[in-house]
Amino acid sequence: MDVIRQSFIEVVQQSINKLPKDSLLPIKKGYLTKISMLKGSTPDKDVFLLFDKAFLKIVAKAMLQDNDPNKETLEDMAKELANLIVGHAKMLAKGNASFSISVPSYLGHKLIKDYDSGLHFKLGRGHCGIYVRNIAKN
DSSP states (O other): OHHHHHHHHHHHHHHHSOOOEEOSOOOOEEEEEEEEEEETTEEEEEEEEEEOHHHHHHHHHHHHOOSSOOHHHHHHHHHHHHHHHHHHHHHHTTTOTTOEEOOOEEEEEEEOOSOSEEEEEEETTEEEEEEEEEOOOO
16 A cells, blocks of 8 residues: 555656655545455455545646546556556566556446545645455465
């Protein structure tokens, strides 16, 4: 989780030259992506990145110069951020043989539920959450 948190902060800062800040306000619904943390080839934890519309609009304005992004552009921004975060996390963990992470998948505009812990961030009026769900062992 620490690598994902660090990667998220660094990707946002490097991509749009703005630093997301910790927030006490959790968001529960938004543009949701999922990344699986692996132990060997077995999923160990699911990490969800949840972005609200205001957060993605800030990113779209900075990266695309789009002041009024449509739904498709917001979805693309959520996917692109997830890809950048995964790629950067792999680079940060280089040399750590126990760190393995899946390609992110976009789940849609959804309500987040069934998670074990979360970290919350704000960027201007936008919010984002990183949520972790431990995968039950049989």
